[in-house]
Amino acid sequence: xLSKRIIICLDVREGKTTKGIEFKxxxxxxxPVAMAAQYYAQGVDELVFYDITASSDKxxxxxxxxxxxxxxxxxPFSVGGGIRSLDDMxxxxxxxxxxxxxxxxxxxxPDLIYRGARAFGSQCIVLGMDAKRVEKTxxxxxxxxxxxxxxxxxxxxxxxQWAKRAQGLGAGEICLNSIxxxxxxxxxxxxxTSLVSGAVSIPVIASGGAGEPRHLYDVFKSSGADAALIAxxxxxxxxxxxxxxxxxxxxxxxxxTFI
Amino acid sequence: xxxxxxxxxxxxxxxxxxLRHIGVACRITKRHDEILxxxxxxxxxxxxxxxxxxxxRREGLDGVIRETIGQEKPFLGICLGAQIILGESxxxxxxxxxxxxxxxxxxxxxxxxKIPHMGWNDISVTSAHPVLQGVDARAQFYFVHSYYxxxxxxxxxxxxxxxxxxxxSVIGHENVIATQFHLEKSGRHGLQILENFCSxxxxx
Numbered sequence: 001x002l003s004k005r006i007i008i009c010l011d012v013r014e015g016k017t018t019k020g021i022e023f024k025x026x027x028x029x030x031x032p033v034a035m036a037a038q039y040y041a042q043g044v045d046e047l048v049f050y051d052i053t054a055s056s057d058k059x060x061x062x063x064x065x066x067x068x069x070x071x072x073x074x075x076p077f078s079v080g081g082g083i084r085s086l087d088d089m090x091x092x093x094x095x096x097x098x099x100x101x102x103x104x105x106x107x108x109x110p111d112l113i114y115r116g117a118r119a120f121g122s123q124c125i126v127l128g129m130d131a132k133r134v135e136k137t138x139x140x141x142x143x144x145x146x147x148x149x150x151x152x153x154x155x156x157x158x159x160x161q162w163a164k165r166a167q168g169l170g171a172g173e174i175c176l177n178s179i180x181x182x183x184x185x186x187x188x189x190x191x192x193t194s195l196v197s198g199a200v201s202i203p204v205i206a207s208g209g210a211g212e213p214r215h216l217y218d219v220f221k222s223s224g225a226d227a228a229l230i231a232x233x234x235x236x237x238x239x240x241x242x243x244x245x246x247x248x249x250x251x252x253x254x255x256x257t258f259i
Numbered sequence: 260x261x262x263x264x265x266x267x268x269x270x271x272x273x274x275x276x277x278l279r280h281i282g283v284a285c286r287i288t289k290r291h292d293e294i295l296x297x298x299x300x301x302x303x304x305x306x307x308x309x310x311x312x313x314x315x316r317r318e319g320l321d322g323v324i325r326e327t328i329g330q331e332k333p334f335l336g337i338c339l340g341a342q343i344i345l346g347e348s349x350x351x352x353x354x355x356x357x358x359x360x361x362x363x364x365x366x367x368x369x370x371x372x373k374i375p376h377m378g379w380n381d382i383s384v385t386s387a388h389p390v391l392q393g394v395d396a397r398a399q400f401y402f403v404h405s406y407y408x409x410x411x412x413x414x415x416x417x418x419x420x421x422x423x424x425x426x427x428s429v430i431g432h433e434n435v436i437a438t439q440f441h442l443e444k445s446g447r448h449g450l451q452i453l454e455n456f457c458s459x460x461x462x463x
Contacts, residue, residue, distance in 0.1 A: 002422060003379040003399060040446075045379055074277055076401060076444050096273060098444060121306040123375060123403045172375060172403075201370075203377050226373060256379045258397035259446065 003256045004220045005045040005227035006244060007205060008234055010035060012081075013052050015061040019232055026052070029235050033068040039234070040073040042241035043259035047073070048101065048175070048229065051081030052150070063095050070096025080128050080175075084109075089116055093124065101175055103128035104148040107155055107162075110169055117170025126205075127171040131159035131192055132179040144192050151179045159192065160199050167200045174200065175229065177207040185211025185232065188219040197224035205229055213239060213247035220253045261285040261457065262297035264324070266304070266314045274303045274337065277443035281450055283457045291323045299457070300327050303443075304339030308364065308406070309351030311343055321357055328359060328435055333461040335390075336437030341408050341430060344437055350406050360432050362410035372423040375405045382418040382428050382440070388463060390436050390455045391418065391429065398448035400440035402428075408439060434461035 010017045010032050017035055018026040036047055049069070051062040059082055066079055079092045080101030089100045100120075106113050106127055116125045132154070134145040144159035163174055176196050178189035188206045197204040206219045207229035216228045233239050245255045261278060263271055265287045278285045278301075285301070286293060294300060302324065304311055315321050328334050336344050342364035343356040349366050356364070367374050379399040384391055407426040410416055417436070420428035428439045436456065442449040 001381065002376065005378050043446075070273070070276055071280075074280070074444060074450060075446055076403075076441075094272065096276065098273070123305060123377070173377065201373055202375070203373050226378065256399045258395060258399065 001254045003045070003254050004225075004248070005205075006216070006241060006255065007046040007048055007227050007229045008039050008044050008241075009048045009050065009207070009229050009231045011050045011052050011231075012062060012065055014058050015065055017235070018052065019235055032065050033072060035235075036069045036077070037072040039241060040075060043245065043256065044075070044241045045256055046075060046227070047077040049077065049079045050101070051079065053082070056082075063091060066092060066095035066097050078126055080126070084112070086115055086119055089120060089124070093120060099124050099126050099173070101126040101128040103130065106166065107146060107148050107157065110165065113166055113169040113171050117172070122170050122172035125171050126173045126175050127163070127166040128175045128177070129159060129162065129166075130177045130179050133189075133192070142195055144195070147179060151177075151182070160195055163196045163200050167202050171202065173203045173205065175205040175207055177229075178209060181209030182207070183232075184209050187211070187215040188223070188225075188228070190219060190223045193219055193223035193225050197226075203227065213244045216244060217248055217251050217253060220248070260297050261299050261301060262294045263287045263301045263303065264294060264320060265289040266311060266318060266320060271303060273441075273443045274301060277450060277453055278457075281454050281457070289318050289320065291319065294323050294327055295330070297327075297332070299333040299335070299461075300324075301335045301337065302340035302344070303337040304343070306339060307351055308339065308343055308348040308354040308356065311339055312354050312356060315343070315357075324357060325359070331434050331461055333456065333459050334435045335456050336435070337443070338404060338439060338441055341437035341439045342406055344435065345408055345410065348406060359435060360410055360415050360430055361412060362408065362415070362430075364406040365409045366406050367423055369423045375403055376407075376422045377403045379445075380420050380422060380428075380440075382420050384418045384429075386414070386417050388417045388429070388431060388436065389459050390431075390452060392455055394448060394451060400428075400438070400442075400445040400449060402440045404439060408437070431463070433463065
């Protein structure tokens with residue numbers, strides 16, 4: 001049976017893993033290559049690296065990180081942040097990433113999804129989406145609005161409509177981050193995840209809010225998510241990947257436990 | 260030396276890195292003489308069947324692949340490589356493929372499954388094969404595909420996987436073996452199959 005995937009997210013700033021709270025302050029927590037190797041050994045199913053390096057002249061550092069990671073781990077990993085062109089995508093894939101995640105650039109230039117999928121295959125193109133609960137309006141009938149620039153800028157687009165459109169353009173997967181839940185450690189946004197997962201036929205990764213294994217159980221059990229993104233619950237050694245998978249497995253969620 | 264056939268597919272370097280990790284020398288190449296002189300051949304691939312077949316024909320690689328298989332050299336297809344060794348694919352409105360193993364690549368259908376089939380899934384070995392030797396029955400492998408191999412002959416099916424339907428996730432015939440899942444992205448069990456392939460003499 002297809003397993004539900006546990007994906008660890010590492011935010012990388014100038015070559016160091018960092019963790020922010022609600023898109024605000026950040027603290028460095030380690031070397032991404034060493035952390036990737038450790039999580040690989042623990043049996044994580046996939047990794048995501050988000051390059052949150054602010055200055056563009058330091059963007060190339062992420063390519064070295066990708067190359068270092070690709071030598072150490074033999075599971076899929078994706079890279080997001082600062083990818084704006086086919087050339088950027090090519091560089092990241094050639095360095096060893098399996099997939100590319102695009103967020104702000106896809107909103108500003110939706111055709112980038114189509115061009116990326118045509119050039120590298122849909123399986124390479126992950127739509128990253130930051131969504132926030134808002135009043136239902138004609139522009140946001142689902143009550144969830146898309147934000148860009150790391151969750152700072154609303155764009156008056158409906159999250160569900162954007163997910164469907166991205167699928168039509170060739171996105172192979174959607175990584176759906178709830179701005180409301182992110183950094184709270186109180187659980188995923190189940191309503192948002194259900195709505196998006198029910199609206200598209202491509203896999204959906206739930207993101208934002210995971211604080212304990214129970215939260216992953218909830219999102220897999222009731223929202224249709226295919227994968228769940230986690231960060232601080234493992235970065236701060238509150239839980240290990242085997243502990244999380246053991247909990248899920250005992251509660252009837254299919255996960256990969258034989259590493 | 261192992262030749263990894265270069266036809267512009269995306270995951271060639273991942274396969275090369277995995278081989279390097281297990282200490283096996285390889286070369287990514289589309290040169291006919293290098294492919295024919297190699298000890299064994301890997302035919303990886305991601306992307307669409309139509310475009311892949313176009314490049315393969317343009318580069319004259321179809322003939323080289325047939326010739327190298329005729330030399331009884333161990334030959335490994337991965338992902339798209341497991342589909343375009345079949346007779347045809349439903350992808351891109353029907354794509355004639357290499358016809359090394361009779362059968363076709365079919366598209367997943369159904370509203371109760373997400374397409375692509377993406378993630379870690381089991382395999383169930385239906386016919387013991389040297390390349391799968393020592394692989395634990397609990398091991399899972401990483402898949403990402405919307406089409407799956409459907410060989411005509413039962414005897415060419417080595418292992419199956421369930422996803423809406425039960426499909427052939429490992430196929431093989433004589434010195435040819437192919438996995439729909441990504442050996443280079445399936446952790447230590449994927450690396451083990453790669454290692455097995457690297458010491459296989461091509462006989463079953």
